[in-house]
Amino acid sequence: MIPFVRHTGRVAALPRVNVDTDQIIPKQFLKRIERTGFGQFLFFDWRLRADGTLHPGFELNQPAAAGASVLLACANFGCGSSREHAPWALAEYGFRALIAPSFADIFFNNCCQNGLLPVVLAADLVAELFRRAQAASNGYLLTVDLEAQQVSDAAGFAASFAIDPYRRELLLRGLDQIGATLLEEARIAAFESRRRSSWAGDSG
Amino acid sequence: MTGSERGVMPKTLFEKVWEAHLVREPADESGPALLYVDLHLVHEVTSPQAFEGLRLAGRRVRQPARTLATVDHNVPTGARDLPIADPVSAQQLRVLEQNARDFGVELFGLGSPDQGIVHVIGPEQGATQPGMLIVCGDSHTSTHGAFGALAFGIGTSEVEHVLATQCLVQSRPRTLAVRFTGRPGAGVTPKDFILALIGRIGPDGATGQVIEYTGEAVSRLSMEGRMTICNMSIEGGARAGMIAPDAVTLRYLAGRPRAPRGTAWDRAATEWLALASDPGARYDREVTLDVATLEPQVTWGTNPGMVAAISGLVPNPLRFDSESERSAAERALEYMGLVPDAPLEGTPVDRVFLGSCTNARIEDLRSAASVLRGRRVSPRVRAMVVPGSMRVKAAAEAEGLDVVFREAGFEWRNAGCSMCLGMNEDVLGSGERCASTSNRNFEGRQGKGGRTHLMSPPMAAAAALAGRLVDVRKYL
Numbered sequence: 001m002i003p004f005v006r007h008t009g010r011v012a013a014l015p016r017v018n019v020d021t022d023q024i025i026p027k028q029f030l031k032r033i034e035r036t037g038f039g040q041f042l043f044f045d046w047r048l049r050a051d052g053t054l055h056p057g058f059e060l061n062q063p064a065a066a067g068a069s070v071l072l073a074c075a076n077f078g079c080g081s082s083r084e085h086a087p088w089a090l091a092e093y094g095f096r097a098l099i100a101p102s103f104a105d106i107f108f109n110n111c112c113q114n115g116l117l118p119v120v121l122a123a124d125l126v127a128e129l130f131r132r133a134q135a136a137s138n139g140y141l142l143t144v145d146l147e148a149q150q151v152s153d154a155a156g157f158a159a160s161f162a163i164d165p166y167r168r169e170l171l172l173r174g175l176d177q178i179g180a181t182l183l184e185e186a187r188i189a190a191f192e193s194r195r196r197s198s199w200a201g202d203s204g
Numbered sequence: 205m206t207g208s209e210r211g212v213m214p215k216t217l218f219e220k221v222w223e224a225h226l227v228r229e230p231a232d233e234s235g236p237a238l239l240y241v242d243l244h245l246v247h248e249v250t251s252p253q254a255f256e257g258l259r260l261a262g263r264r265v266r267q268p269a270r271t272l273a274t275v276d277h278n279v280p281t282g283a284r285d286l287p288i289a290d291p292v293s294a295q296q297l298r299v300l301e302q303n304a305r306d307f308g309v310e311l312f313g314l315g316s317p318d319q320g321i322v323h324v325i326g327p328e329q330g331a332t333q334p335g336m337l338i339v340c341g342d343s344h345t346s347t348h349g350a351f352g353a354l355a356f357g358i359g360t361s362e363v364e365h366v367l368a369t370q371c372l373v374q375s376r377p378r379t380l381a382v383r384f385t386g387r388p389g390a391g392v393t394p395k396d397f398i399l400a401l402i403g404r405i406g407p408d409g410a411t412g413q414v415i416e417y418t419g420e421a422v423s424r425l426s427m428e429g430r431m432t433i434c435n436m437s438i439e440g441g442a443r444a445g446m447i448a449p450d451a452v453t454l455r456y457l458a459g460r461p462r463a464p465r466g467t468a469w470d471r472a473a474t475e476w477l478a479l480a481s482d483p484g485a486r487y488d489r490e491v492t493l494d495v496a497t498l499e500p501q502v503t504w505g506t507n508p509g510m511v512a513a514i515s516g517l518v519p520n521p522l523r524f525d526s527e528s529e530r531s532a533a534e535r536a537l538e539y540m541g542l543v544p545d546a547p548l549e550g551t552p553v554d555r556v557f558l559g560s561c562t563n564a565r566i567e568d569l570r571s572a573a574s575v576l577r578g579r580r581v582s583p584r585v586r587a588m589v590v591p592g593s594m595r596v597k598a599a600a601e602a603e604g605l606d607v608v609f610r611e612a613g614f615e616w617r618n619a620g621c622s623m624c625l626g627m628n629e630d631v632l633g634s635g636e637r638c639a640s641t642s643n644r645n646f647e648g649r650q651g652k653g654g655r656t657h658l659m660s661p662p663m664a665a666a667a668a669l670a671g672r673l674v675d676v677r678k679y680l
């Protein structure tokens with residue numbers, strides 16, 4: 001996993017609530033057995049027209065959003081299916097950080113597993129970012145600093161965000177969660193032997 | 205957990221199960237805990253990259269006996285003896301077979317009499333048991349909470365993590381008690397309870413929370429009805445839904461292939477009944493819904509929270525409070541091809557889908573069949589039944605339900621997810637409108653441009669007969 005320390009990038013603004021993972025990556029693309037190759041299908045039904053050309057009305061296709069790496073989104077982003085193909089597609093398309101008032105739980109976890117930083121900011125702050133993004137017709141840049149836990153722009157916006165220290169550490173160092181858990185082998189083994197001797201319901 | 209292990213503080217069902225699985229407590233207030241997983245269910249779509257990750261790292265599956273795999277999302281539901289038409293689907297199924305063999309995991313493959321939707325087979329096999337911590341790379345894993353298990357949907361990286369370590373890293377959710385009170389009127393089912401609840405709290409109303417469903421209306425439900433409710437917890441944003449084990453739970457589990465037997469059963473049963481929330485246990489939040497006031501529900505929009513009573517009108521976006529709700533409703537109505545303030549009842553439907561992990565168990569099929577018996581599906585409708593598992597299918601055939609469905613004009617198919625998500629050939633065409641017993645009405649969920657109305661099995665059966673959205677109570 002690529003570490004995430006600090007990132008400055010162009011913002012794409014997607015002012016829609018409850019964006020579900022079926023929209024982020026439709027089911028017809030879930031048949032691949034690799035973790036790669038999903039970026040081209042991101043927001044497929046919204047981003048592309050039936051003939052395969054870009055849909056001019058879709059937010060990510062606006063010139064100001066070209067090459068964007070920070071996605072500004074609305075409440076409950078990533079709801080629905082647990083498909084990790086959604087963060088895979090977002091990351092491969094070029095996003096490094098997502099900012100929204102709230103994310104669906106499973107999606108939030110999936111992003112962290114892939115070095116894609118989900119930042120939760122209060123709704124009024126996100127609304128202010130949407131305003132600033134809209135006003136900047138030539139593209140709007142944001143800096144997302146995980147080390148300092150802060151989102152800022154060049155025009156004086158600065159807001160801090162919370163993230164639990166465990167996830168922050170893994171993201172900062174680009175660490176694999178499995179490796180971290182395997183270090184706890186002694187505890188896991190102890191739990192298993194305790195469980196074997198005490199739990200009636202365990203027939204597995 | 206035994207009584208003597210319990211502290212003086214009254215605990216909720218969730219707290220008891222959570223604490224019994226703590227391998228490591230969180231390092232601090234906001235941090236995640238390390239939890240032990242009793243049962244890991246696996247299917248073909250969210251597992252290939254996880255097994256591949258193990259292979260690349262030279263890791264094994266830590267507890268193959270706690271891992272159970274099936275194929276469901278991608279499988280054709282037509283004839284099982286034909287080769288699979290889609291080579292990419294076929295590859296995904298082959299890869300799971302190979303992975304199951306290589307890593308020693310039991311698989312209910314295509315052709316197995318036990319194959320079915322992952323959330324149908326766990327309970328049906330008695331693999332799902334009270335007090336367990338259950339995970340699966342699928343958001344509707346919440347279904348298993350109906351047994352008083354704590355069941356989370358997880359992503360593929362977490363699937364790999366659980367395969368390798370048998371543990372899950374998870375931050376502690378808050379608790380929400382949902383009390384369903386009263387007696388439902390005729391034609392009002394558990395599906396209507398949960399749709400009405402999501403309509404009330406919204407599609408993110410329970411984000412970060414585990415719901416415990418309580419109240420007399422829940423106690424009176426069968427296990428299958430309870431599963432329907434817990435299944436859709438995720439549509440309200442919840443991490444999980446749970447219901448305390450009781451006599452109904454025990455009756456359902458007794459004698460199932462993987463349930464304990466003999467003295468082990470007696471011991472287990474005692475422990476399971478002790479899982480119920482203690483009197484005076486505190487939840488972070490409580491919501492009460494009187495099901496006696498409910499009518500059959502039907503969704504009108506593009507998320508399950510966009511729902512109304514069948515006698516209601518298509519909502520007018522102008523009447524929503526916030527700009528974001530207004531624009532979401534406008535967008536949804538445009539997608540759904542509905543007109544504000546028009547009656548929902550009477551909206552013509554083209555397709556009817558009776559299936560999915562929400563509503564494709566034997567009782568669901570019975571309740572739909574009782575509406576259909578001796579009647580004919582409208583000529584404008586193509587209707588299909590996709591049983592939740594091959595066992596459900598066999599049980600239905602033993603009761604003659606297949607004949608009822610066929611004579612009414614339904615297609616009678618093999619088990620799988622089918623048109624719940626349209627990964628196989630069962631899809632809606634663009635603009636087609638479907639009365640569906642599944643759980644998601646997202647844009648394109650059942651096929652690009654397809655329009656989904658979620659409802660109960662009897663409501664879907666009635667829609668098939670009428671060729672339009674209709675109040676099932678007219679057919680009772």
Ligand code: SF4
Pocket residue numbers: 276277321322323342344560561562620621624625642643
């Ligand atoms: S039936 Fe639908 S919701 Fe259930 S597991 Fe299959 S695809 Fe998911």
